Amino acid sequence: MNKKLLSLFFVLIFLVIVLAACDGGSGKTSGDSEEPITLRLAENQPEDYPTTIGAKEFARLVEEKTNGRYKIEVYAGGQLGEEKSVIEQVQLGSIDLTRVNAVPLAEFSEDIGVLSMPYLFEDEEQKWKKLNGEVGQELLSTFEGSNLVGLAFYDSGERSFYNSVRPIKTPEDMEGLKLRVQNSEIAIDIVEALGASATPMEYGEVYSAIQTGVIDGGENNLPSYYTANHYEVAKYFTDNGYQGVPEVLLASQQLWDSLSDKDKKAFREAALESVPVQREAWAELVKKSRKTVKENGSKIIKVDDITPWREAVQPIYDKYGDKYGEWIDKLTK
Incomplete structure (x- = not known):
């Protein structure tokens, strides 16, 4: 009898040792010992650009909110490809996340095109209250069915006109x-409604085209006017913010479907909480750009009353009203 009890005792000791070994001997659960899941986020701007700064803050917050279970690596400077290629790779799930401008995304969500309408918002406060609120999330949800998931909007400033x-x-x-414009129907319509001649052209060709007189100028935000050195050949910048198309932080549907409801909530929260950091970085770049171009002799013409400009682009609202009317109401009222 004693031998039987002794044998049973040794069997129990053996089982305890085996179970302890399976648990790693550390007292952690199997979930605690798992390696973090590493995701890739494509960003075509440099490391110190505001959208990259925003993307890195998003990555930090995701890691924090998921207790390190997800780690996002931000590939800046177009390392993972140019914008169109990146969007396609996100759709396929070969890239997990990206940040792109809303203009090319109108191909995947017609509704997102409403953000290209001129003088859409009364001011910045109204714009970001809407984009960061329920209406903004509703607009982001229109990517459903495109294998893209919209998470948040980032600041890309206000586009204005400049010329030589x-x-x-x-x-x-x-x-x-x-004036050079992006190759989009609404961009062409806006410039022509204002009485200028719209010339679609690749962005990299603008400097030499102004320099040689092929065009008189272009339109863009102040930091782009500065960083592309267009201020050297087009000294007059009209600061009237006629259009403010934002950037969009996107996830692949494949990644999204793999997340638990809790993690989806964490990703959305991280995206929205990264917006103020990105916008602050953008404001700093605008300030630096304004100072530098002024020091180099450019004239920045501030337009305080945009009423005449709104009236001049009314034909755009007449043309696109049926298409975007519902969204215009939601975003502006």
Whole structure:
């Protein structure tokens, strides 16, 4: 009897040792000992650019909110490809996340095109209250069915006009100017409604085209005017913020479907909480850009009353009203 008890005792000791070994001997659960899941986020701007700063803050917050179970590596400077290629790879799930401008995304969500409408918001406060709120999330949800998941909007500033000919203070001053625009129907319509001639052109060709007189100027935000050195050949920048298309932080549907509800909530929270950091970095770049171009002789013409400009682009609202009317109401009222 004693031998049987002794044998049973040794069997129990053996089982305890085996179970302890399976648990790693550390007291951790199997979930605690798992390696973090590493995700890739594609960013085509440099390491110190505001959108990259925002993406890195998003990555930090995701890691924090998921207790290190997810780690996001931000590949800046276009390391994972140019914008169109990246969007396609995110759709396929070969890239997990990205940040791109809303303009090319209209191909995947027609509704997102409403953000290209001129003078859409009364001011920055209204714009970001809407984009960071329920209406913004509703607009991001329109990517459903495209294998893209919208998480948050980032700041890309306000686009304005610049040229090498004369200061522009009113829509009448636009008459006859040849201005480079993005290759989109609404961009062309806006410039022509203001009396100028719209010339679609690759961005990299703009500097030499202004320098040689092929065009008189272009349109973009102040940091782009500065970083592309367009201020060297087009000295007049009209600061009237006619259009403010934001950036969009996106996830692949494949990644999204793999997340638990709790982790989806963490990713969305991290995206929204990264917005103030990105916007602060953008404001700093605008400040630096303004200072530098002024020091180099550019004239920044501030337009305080945009009423005449709003009236001049009314044909755009007449043309696109049926298409975007519902969203215009949601975003502006």
